[in-house]
Ligand code: IDP
């Protein structure tokens with residue numbers, strides 16, 4: 001097992017309902033450490049750039065509008081196999097398919113307003129972490 005970092009975003013549906021602490025407890029209870037965290041209001045251009053990989057998907061414009069509809073909390077999680085572990089804690093994209101005990105099963109409102117983002121590979125985690133955080137913010 002190797003210690004990894006992954007990027008997590010607590011999405012606007014969750015900041016609006018004031019449940020960022022409940023979500024952070026899920027990460028911490030599963031053994032992930034929150035080593036960096038900040039609350040931001042994303043601009044349209046930042047959200048478009050972050051989700052550029054999805055720009056040809058039919059839900060892209062709605063997703064960008066949702067991600068700028070309120071503040072988000074961007075965070076770096078660290079732990080053994082953090083990328084995969086975080087995806088397990090999050091649950092499936094569509095909360096109807098998510099397993100019991102996962103963040104999306106308990107908190108997501110819909111397939112779009114699904115409370116959290118998590119990097120889906122080690123390589124993407126590196127890119128996404130440097131998108132939001134400077135090196136100096138990651139010294140633990
Ligand atoms: P993931 O967040 O589980 O990795 P992705 O396929 O990367 O899922 O999609 C990125 C985000 O786009 C999802 O978390 C969700 O907010 C939104 N999304 C994905 N599929 C749909 C859809 O079919 N309709 C509306 N929004 C979607």
Ligand code: MG
Pocket residue numbers: 118120
């Ligand atoms: Mg994804």
